[in-house]
Amino acid sequence: xTTLAPARRPGLRPTAYVLAAVVSVQFGGALAAxxxxxxxxxxxxxxxxxxxxxxMLLVIRPRLRGRSREAWxxxxxxxxxxxxxxxxxYQSLATLPLGVAVTVEFLGPLTLSAVLSRxxxxxxxxxxALAGVVLISQALTVPWAELDLVGIAWxALAGVGWAAYILxxxxxxxxxxxxDGLAVALVVAAVLVTPVGVATAHAPALTWGVLAxxxxxxxxxxxxxxxxxxxxxxxxxxxxxxxxLSLEPAVAALVGLLVLSQxxxxxxxxxxxxxxxxxxxxxxxSGSPEAPAETGPVELVRSRAE
Numbered sequence: 001x002t003t004l005a006p007a008r009r010p011g012l013r014p015t016a017y018v019l020a021a022v023v024s025v026q027f028g029g030a031l032a033a034x035x036x037x038x039x040x041x042x043x044x045x046x047x048x049x050x051x052x053x054x055x056m057l058l059v060i061r062p063r064l065r066g067r068s069r070e071a072w073x074x075x076x077x078x079x080x081x082x083x084x085x086x087x088x089x090y091q092s093l094a095t096l097p098l099g100v101a102v103t104v105e106f107l108g109p110l111t112l113s114a115v116l117s118r119x120x121x122x123x124x125x126x127x128x129a130l131a132g133v134v135l136i137s138q139a140l141t142v143p144w145a146e147l148d149l150v151g152i153a154w155x156a157l158a159g160v161g162w163a164a165y166i167l168x169x170x171x172x173x174x175x176x177x178x179x180d181g182l183a184v185a186l187v188v189a190a191v192l193v194t195p196v197g198v199a200t201a202h203a204p205a206l207t208w209g210v211l212a213x214x215x216x217x218x219x220x221x222x223x224x225x226x227x228x229x230x231x232x233x234x235x236x237x238x239x240x241x242x243x244x245l246s247l248e249p250a251v252a253a254l255v256g257l258l259v260l261s262q263x264x265x266x267x268x269x270x271x272x273x274x275x276x277x278x279x280x281x282x283x284x285x286s287g288s289p290e291a292p293a294e295t296g297p298v299e300l301v302r303s304r305a306e
Contacts (some may be wrong), residue, residue: 017232018244020227026252028220029102030259035209035213038205038294045090046190047214048199049083053186054224059223062180078168078181082279088154095151097262099253103136103275104152106249108159109166110275115280122282129278136264136272140210142156169281179226186222243281 035044057109067075092101110129113124135138172181233241249272256262264272 008067014232014236015138015240015244017228018236018241019230021228022245022248022251023222024220024228026102026255027099027259028217028222029093029098029252030255031213031220032090033098033256033260035210035217036090036094039196039202039210041090041094042087042193042199043201043206044088044214045216046193046201047211047216048090048217048221049186049190049193051214051218053183053190053294054219055223056179056183056186060179060183063177064182064184068175071172074168074171074175075181075184076188078165078172079157079185081161081164081168082152082185083189083192085158085165086095087162087196089158092154092158094150095148096155097253097264098256098260099249099262099264100136100268101151101155101158101274102252103249103272104133104155105158105162106279107133107156108162110225110279110282111159112163112166117282118172125281126279129275132271132274133272136268138265138268141265141267153213162264180240182226243280244281246276246279 032044032048035047039047086154089101089105092105096104107126112128114126137147168185170180171183173247175181176184229241253262253264253269253272258262
């Protein structure tokens, strides 16, 4: 009699890869928060995109010849969304704690995921996440005139940019192989933000140490997490992948506390918990593990390039 061997479950290594990618991205954000007061938000995001583009071009070596007009249009729109997302997020880091900025921004892909899934449970999860953002923003405890409305607006705009980036990523994915589309988008984004970054940069602060910090941001926010995520997605179910990425706001708060000494109040931590829980609820219903990651809500959270 023939017996079927039990299906092998992914080990702890892929899970560790995803968690390491999440931590890497947030340490990249913390390093950016250090550079923003020195050279300005626009110059910081310009440095990050320029260096990321160079590194990705050297590593990926995208094929550029033979692309259709539709492919280049998709690449340009993808890059514009990437530029807007990163520009707005780095502007928010100028005034908001890292954990707050990431949590507010997280509403973008979470809302898009719920809208595309069309499940009532996901809509309720987004409403819970919105309530969490209200707590995080301190709108219930701080007078309106004292709220950092500009920083919150920038973080919310970054969330909109993240949603646009996701849609652009899907479009570019139909015309470019693997990470070729991302490499092209990074070049486009760097070209778009460079004029503003150069015009607003505080030139005396552009020391070798600052440039080294820019390289660190590019590595921590792009090269390292992308590589780890690709390794993890070879064996980890997309549903598990998405749930792990739902921890990003919490990890951002922890990194902000440890690296930047940015403490949060009890109500803000409660709000962050609501956002993390809401994201996990959306990811739990993201279809079977065998379904392609590109078609479910997991891809909506995974497509990140900060």
